[in-house]
Amino acid sequence: MSLINVTNLTFAYDGSYDNIFEKVSFQIDTDWKLGFTGRNGRGKTTFLNLLLGKYEYSGSISAKVSFEYFPFQVENKEENTIDIVDAIYPDYVHWELMRELSLLKVSEDVLYRPFGSLSNGEQTKVLLAALFLKENSFLLIDEPTNHLDMEARQLVSEYLNSKSGFILVSHDRAFLDNCVDHILSINKTNVEIQSGNFSEWWENKQRQDDFELAENEKLRKDVKRLSEASKRTNSWSHEVEKTKNGTRNSGSKVDKGYIGHKAAKMMKRSKSIEQRQHSAMEEKSALLKNIESAESLKISQLVYHKHQLAELENVSIYYGEKQVCPPVSFTIEQGDRIALSGKNGSGKSSLIKLICGENIDYTGTFRKGSQLKISYVSQDTSHLQGNLTDYARENDIDESLFKSILRKLDFSRVQFEKDISAYSGGQKKKVLLAKSLCEKVHLQIWDEPLNFIDVISRMQIEELLLEYKPTILFVEHDREFCQNVATKIIEL
Structure with a gap:
């Protein structure tokens, strides 16, 4: 076990004014099976490329492991598959490769066929098997399911569940649930890590969102009530202050000390309400920052004249x-x-x-x-x-x-x-x-x-x-x- 430490990571692409990451800090255990989630365009692949050292950034990323990216780029698909495996990991042991392929239900004969003649599913499995042979490597697995049918997805998820030491980017809920034990999520305003599979993360997120929405509504009512109370208190204070230089209805002289004391008391109460209002507004502003907007979509189909x-x-x-x-x-x-x-x-x-x-x-x-x-x-x-x-x-x-x-x-x-x-x-x-x-x-x-x-x-x-x-x-x-x-x- 070792740790990957990300500290104050800040990154933006050249020519862009918007940071994709801003002072982001977290730790990853290299024994984890880490699911990586977040909406499209939030920076998942960018983060993997930062781990690979492809871009300059500020902050630091420290690790005692090397990183390997999936899918490995195959330049010449006419080469035999065994030569592709050799290019990924020249020091592999043949029986170990056979063991991995067996777990993925890939027959040995694919090694002696051109890589391009393999189906997308077979290509995915061979590349995964080759990459998992590497020791002291943390695998960055980027959307392996896109070319897998349901049966292959089930098989690959079971294979990954038997492994550890990887980040897996996938948007398939059942696939993630079957093979990860932690979730790394890129939210609207932060990056967070949570123990458990995707469904557990999603349930916790919904619970947190519901709490924040209820809290937001409560604070909204508080702010409105305190705002109205503040206006009333200010108005009373102003009216009392005006009587300082006037007379009472009885015609007797005004007790300026009494009225001044009363006005000061009201002013103090007004300040207290303002402080409570300010605190409530600050608390309110800290909510809802990571609630995902998922407005309803609509579709309006034409009605065909026959059933x-x-x-x-x-x-x-x-x-x-x-x-x-x-x-x-x-x-x-x-x-x-x-x-x-x-x-x-x-x-x-x-x-x-x-x-x-x-x-x-x-x-x-x-x-x-x-x-x-x-x-x-x-x-x-x-x-x-x-x-x-x-x-x-x-x-x-x-x-x-x-x-x-x-x-x-x-x-x-x-x-x-x-x-x-x-x-x-x-x-x-x-x-x-x-x-x-x-x-x-x-x-x-x-x-x-x-x-x-x-x-x-x-x-x-x-x-x-x-x-x-x-x-x-x-x-x-x-x-x-x-x-x-x-x-x-x-x-x-």
């Missing part, structure tokens, strides 16, 4: 001679929230492309309603560039509604000035989702919409789909999201 929007009967998809999707049958009806489920490579994205109207070879019967309008969110965000105003105009969507949705998904106004290509992976995905929510369509089709999206935004999207019940077909490997949202699950 059934599309139907597939024994549809198989082919690329040349190769069958990529075995026969599948299902219908899409108004109000359905259909999750397409299955291992990577089982044809989910190909089915989606067929329904969206792409020219894809298939057998079986496929019927789609005439004049059916579809909004499609793809896995790929690499094409996004330019500013949000131009993007809204090019896609014929309402710019103010588009930006309003992004604000609700935790975009700051400063993001609106940036080029979309400079956004984080999660922010780019939010652009595609916001565009989809602006489009007037009969059917939403989303292909892995939650990749890179932070947990709180996932919950907002969940609530949206449950409240408005739009017709949607989606592929998503977040188990909890699928269980909460889907009315039908089509297993491929």
Whole structure:
């Protein structure tokens, strides 16, 4: 066991006036399985890069371990996988590598195939196995789940649970719960560490938020009451002071000593009320700083003139001679929230492309309603560039509604000035989702919409789909999201 000490860490990117971290201090035990959470754009990957020494910063980061980053960058994917492992860790012992691959249910033959021929899931597992062979290293594991199907996520989470000494960035609640024992969270105004898994952290956060909201309301009423009392006392004091130079109703002379004493007493009471008011306002200002804004999203779908929007009967998809999707049958009806489920490579994205109207070879019967309008969110965000105003105009969507949705998904106004290509992976995905929510369509089709999206935004999207019940077909490997949202699950 050793400690990683972060002391007064302050960092901003060149040309930016806003610090991502400002005088942040905390300690990490290198034996922990540390889950790392926070909304998109808060600086999770930036912090990992600071640990790796990629940027200059003020403050200090001290550690007696070396840091290794996942995913390891593979320059030449044509090389055999065993050569990639050798590049990561030349001193590995073969039987130890076999042990790790066995735990991850990866067969030995993948080592003698080109790395690029492996599935995304196999690539993820091989790189994790190689990195965990390194001794005296603390692993920085950045979003390993984005290319894993549900079965692979379960397996990798069990593997990580058997290990220790890592920071894991993931937005999959079930995945985090299964393999971490501490949570490092980047909040709005601070960074904090808490023992336990994600669900325990979230429960504590909600409890703290509820306490602060109740306390804030109590103090708001106190401030209002004290403000009114202060005004009354000041008014009385002023009236009493005025009688000093006047006479009483009886015509007798005014007792100036008595009135002065009374006025002073009232002034003292006024000062006391002001101090209590000031204390209450200070206490109030210390609250609510880390409560996440998660305003409700809205969706307004067009109503299709028929109950059934599309139907597939024994549809198989082919690329040349190769069958990529075995026969599948299902219908899409108004109000359905259909999750397409299955291992990577089982044809989910190909089915989606067929329904969206792409020219894809298939057998079986496929019927789609005439004049059916579809909004499609793809896995790929690499094409996004330019500013949000131009993007809204090019896609014929309402710019103010588009930006309003992004604000609700935790975009700051400063993001609106940036080029979309400079956004984080999660922010780019939010652009595609916001565009989809602006489009007037009969059917939403989303292909892995939650990749890179932070947990709180996932919950907002969940609530949206449950409240408005739009017709949607989606592929998503977040188990909890699928269980909460889907009315039908089509297993491929």
